Amino acid sequence: MKKIVVLLLTLVLSLSLFACSNEEPETEPVVVKVGTVGEYNEYWKPVIALFAEEGVTIELVKFTEYSLPNAALADGDIDMNAFQHYAYLNKEISEVGYELSVICETIVAPLGLYSENITDVSEIKENDTIAIPSDATNGGRALKLLESAGLITVDPEVGYLGVKADIIENPLNLDIVEVDASLTASLLPDVAAAIINGGVAISAGLHKTDQLIFVESIDPQANPNVANLINVLVVRNEDVDNELYNRIADAFQSDAVAEVIHQEYPGVILPAWEVNVE
Numbered sequence: 310m311k312k313i314v315v316l317l318l319t320l321v322l323s324l325s326l327f328a329c330s331n332e333e334p335e336t337e338p339v340v341v342k343v344g345t346v347g348e349y350n351e352y353w354k355p356v357i358a359l360f361a362e363e364g365v366t367i368e369l370v371k372f373t374e375y376s377l378p379n380a381a382l383a384d385g386d387i388d389m390n391a392f393q394h395y396a397y398l399n400k401e402i403s404e405v406g407y408e409l410s411v412i413c414e415t416i417v418a419p420l421g422l423y424s425e426n427i428t429d430v431s432e433i434k435e436n437d438t439i440a441i442p443s444d445a446t447n448g449g450r451a452l453k454l455l456e457s458a459g460l461i462t463v464d465p466e467v468g469y470l471g472v473k474a475d476i477i478e479n480p481l482n483l484d485i486v487e488v489d490a491s492l493t494a495s496l497l498p499d500v501a502a503a504i505i506n507g508g509v510a511i512s513a514g515l516h517k518t519d520q521l522i523f524v525e526s527i528d529p530q531a532n533p534n535v536a537n538l539i540n541v542l543v544v545r546n547e548d549v550d551n552e553l554y555n556r557i558a559d560a561f562q563s564d565a566v567a568e569v570i571h572q573e574y575p576g577v578i579l580p581a582w583e584v585n586v587e
Contacts, residue, residue, distance in 0.1 A: 344378035344390035413558035418507025
């Protein structure tokens, strides 16, 4: 009797081992983390849905400050980021030494002059206060925007990298206040106008209002700096040839993504691949 029991147990164990050996090994879920800033990420939905069909999860990791996503990417905390234009990326690479590369262009977000108190640039009067972003890349753009609106003149030698000290003509004696870009929208009740970048404007709901009174030109004939203002999808240098990351880049530059951009953020954000900067 004992021999029979032993034989039966041996048979059961053998069958169990055989069954286990024929089971397909579990595959690790594929997650690609993309760093972003702000709440204007609706255009990622078609890309996220497309890759979900093949078991790839694209996770948007939202940061609150522009200084964080490049550091997170360099440290390996995320796989790519999509929040900055060429000018900002090149400045970060130059100053910090990040080993980062562009794998595709994403959007163009022109700076806008917004106001709760006036409806046209011509209503700006002497000694009015105008808020602009304080960071080097957007601050210089903001001054050129005010110049293109006919309000000030900036030293032509500094191009789009000027600071307040580079203003050579200010006929209305405007008080130009430099603040963190994230605060520009919140100052609208207290200033004549504020220059606000696309992401901050959308996060504040300004793209749904009529408070935009002047916008940065993306015509390369009028704005030779426009090529530097295109936002990009960025990875570590070592991942430039990563097949999955490049397929995500290709999927971003699609009609489905462009349609979402035009519907959700009309005029405030544009698909980069539809903008001719040459």
